[in-house]
Amino acid sequence: MAFPDLLKQDEALAPYTTIGLGGRADWFAEINDVAHLHEGLAWAAREKIPALVLGGGSNLILPDEGVRGLVLRLAFSGIRIEADDQQTADQDAGDRLDGGGGVLATAEAGTNWDEFVQATVEAGLSGVECLSGIPGTVGATPIQNVGAYGQEVSQTIERVVCLDRATFEHRAFTNEQCEFAYRQSRFKSRDRNRFIVLSVSYRLRRHAIAELRYGELRQRLEARFGAADAGGGQTSGHSGVAGTTLALPAGVPGLQAIRETVLELRRGKSMVLDPQDPNSRSAGSFFLNPVLDSEDVERVARIALQRGADQPPPQYPAPSGIKLSAAWLIERAGFQKGFRRPGAAISANHCLALINPGEGTRLNLLELAEEIQAGVLRVFGVRLEIEPEIYGTRETMQ
Numbered sequence: 001m002a003f004p005d006l007l008k009q010d011e012a013l014a015p016y017t018t019i020g021l022g023g024r025a026d027w028f029a030e031i032n033d034v035a036h037l038h039e040g041l042a043w044a045a046r047e048k049i050p051a052l053v054l055g056g057g058s059n060l061i062l063p064d065e066g067v068r069g070l071v072l073r074l075a076f077s078g079i080r081i082e083a084d085d086q087q088t089a090d091q092d093a094g095d096r097l098d099g100g101g102g103v104l105a106t107a108e109a110g111t112n113w114d115e116f117v118q119a120t121v122e123a124g125l126s127g128v129e130c131l132s133g134i135p136g137t138v139g140a141t142p143i144q145n146v147g148a149y150g151q152e153v154s155q156t157i158e159r160v161v162c163l164d165r166a167t168f169e170h171r172a173f174t175n176e177q178c179e180f181a182y183r184q185s186r187f188k189s190r191d192r193n194r195f196i197v198l199s200v201s202y203r204l205r206r207h208a209i210a211e212l213r214y215g216e217l218r219q220r221l222e223a224r225f226g227a228a229d230a231g232g233g234q235t236s237g238h239s240g241v242a243g244t245t246l247a248l249p250a251g252v253p254g255l256q257a258i259r260e261t262v263l264e265l266r267r268g269k270s271m272v273l274d275p276q277d278p279n280s281r282s283a284g285s286f287f288l289n290p291v292l293d294s295e296d297v298e299r300v301a302r303i304a305l306q307r308g309a310d311q312p313p314p315q316y317p318a319p320s321g322i323k324l325s326a327a328w329l330i331e332r333a334g335f336q337k338g339f340r341r342p343g344a345a346i347s348a349n350h351c352l353a354l355i356n357p358g359e360g361t362r363l364n365l366l367e368l369a370e371e372i373q374a375g376v377l378r379v380f381g382v383r384l385e386i387e388p389e390i391y392g393t394r395e396t397m398q
Contacts, residue, residue, distance in 0.1 A: 003039035006030065013066065016073060017057035018135050018273060019283045019356050021365065023066025025052075030073045031110075034198060037072065038168060044070045052391065053196050055109065056136035059144060059283055063392045064361045074139060074196075077111040079119050104158060106201040109139025113146075121255045125204035127156040130217065132259045133266040135273050135284065139197040143187045144387075145180045149262055150213030154180035158203040162187075162195035170198065182318060183288055183387060209254040220261050269350040282353040283388040286369060287326040290382050291318045300324065300380050304332055307379070326376075326384055327351040333379040335372050344368040366390070 011028035014020050026049070031037045044051035050069035054060070082104050103125055107116045117132050130151040140146065141153045142160045157180075160173045179186040187195055212218040266272045270279035292300070301312035309332060316323040330351045331337075338348040340357070343364025347353035354365055373384050 003029070003036050003043060006036060006040075011071070013054075013062050013071065016054060017060060017062060017283075018281070019061065019365075020281050020358075021064070021356055021360065021362050022062030023064050025067045025069075025071040027070040028073070029070070030075050032075050034076065034163070037074070037076075037163065037196070040070065040072045041165060041168070055140045056113070058134075058136035059140060059388045061283060061362055061365065061388050061390050064363060067391070074110040074137065076108050078108045079111060079116055080106045081119070081123055081125070082106075102203050103206050104201050105204055106199055107138040108199050109137060109197045111138040113138055113141060117259070120202075120204055121259050124207050124255065126206075126208040126255055127151070127202060127204040128153070129255050129258045130212075130214070130262055132262040133272045138200050142178055142180075142185055142197060142200055144183050145185050147183070149217045149265070152180075153200075153202070154178070154185075156202040156204060157200060159201040160187075160197060161199045161201075162197050165194055165196060171195070182291065182320075182323070209258075212258075216265065217258070217261060220265060221257065224261060225257060270347050270353065271350060278357065279347040279349050279353070279355055281358070282347060282355045285326075285352040285387055286354040287330070287352055287372075287384040288387050289316075289323045289326045290329070290384060291321045291323050292382070293321050296382075297322045297324065300329075300382065303380055307332065324382075329376050329380055329382060329384070330372055333372075333375040335375060341368045341371070346372075 006029040008028045009026065011025045013022040013025055013028075016022075029036070029040055031040060041051055047070075052067055052069065052071045054071055054073045083102075103123075105116075105120055105123075105125060113134055113136050114132060116138055117128050120127070121129050121132075128151065130149040131146060131153070134146060134148060136146075142157055145152055145154045147153065154175065157175050157178065159175075160178055162171050162173065163169075164171055173186075177186070179189070187197070212221070263272060267274070270277050270282070271284065272280065274280045297313075297315060304313060313328050314325045327350065330346075335346060335351065337346055337351055339346040341364065343357065343360030344367070345355050345357050346368075347355050354368060356365065369386060373386075377383050
């Protein structure tokens with residue numbers, strides 16, 4: 001099929017986003033192979049119109065008035081798992097290797113992320129199981145260094161293959177070349193909008209149980225499967241939160257147990273897409289957890305205690321400082337779960353998720369976000385950074 005046969009005019013974009021916001025696209029095409037992607041970009045260049053590349057729509061807020069130009073939705077998918085023992089002696093790869101035979105799992109950009117996680121768990125491969133239930137596609141994961149429950153994709157990504165929009169060349173980036181940081185990469189910063197991710201390869205560990213670095217996950221697993229000293233099980237390793245090990249009882253399939261527990265936790269927070277749950281109509285976490293120096297953390301703690309908090313804010317080590325919980329700050333600045341404004345609300349189950357109640361607009365959503373940012377800044381002197389991509393400028397919404 002030739003690319004022009006894929007084109008649709010005046011296509012509604014809201015159904016292609018998890019938050020259900022956005023107007024219509026002048027032109028739209030669903031792309032099922034890389035050749036059509038090349039053709040689509042070339043077509044847009046000839047027509048002298050912009051081209052927006054869309055994945056799962058889980059981290060994107062589109063304009064109410066729509067997108068002028070061409071929207072290319074990446075739908076090419078596929079998963080390939082292959083042993084690659086060549087890298088097992090490479091000590092520079094650090095904790096991305098298990099020392100017992102690396103396994104490379106490669107997925108095309110349009111692959112559903114949770115389906116990829118499920119496939120790796122079923123194959124007995126450890127490294128991304130704590131990222132279960134995150135909406136979106138594989139291609140988005142290296143861009144924002146997707147992470148949750150103590151894991152980030154930067155811990156396992158081996159190679160990212162991209163299309164250079166300027167030259168149409170295919171380029172492969174190593175983990176180090178991706179310049180990963182907290183919810184950050186070169187693809188989101190200095191090379192923003194230059195590269196389109198085509199595939200991602202993750203180096204995973206065979207028949208290993210991941211270190212459980214997140215206290216809430218470890219505690220829920222203990223509650224489901226027994227105490228931390230349960231004998232005869234598979235040991236997870238040290239928790240980065242509590243500094244203890246978790247042993248799952250004999251007979252419990254460790255990776256699957258972790259995946260199911262993560263999904264249970266995420267569903268409880270409405271962070272798994274569910275058409276029956278209006279609180280899941282979001283773009284995931286709307287604000288990044290702020291990273292502060294020790295002096296600012298002490299200041300925030302003093303303010304919180306003065307305002308009646310029963311304990312200081314949760315703190316997590318970060319490469320450039322100390323990470324605080326944005327949700328904790330939001331609640332203690334006076335924005336409770338379920339807080340509403342016309343056309344937008346905070347999820348009833350998670351303070352970090354801003355939702356579209358069904359009749360909202362992007363303008364409504366961003367006005368609520370700005371109100372929350374101003375409130376947290378006023379109370380704690382901390383400026384929260386928005387995590388999803390806001391496509392188009394603020395002025396175009398007014």
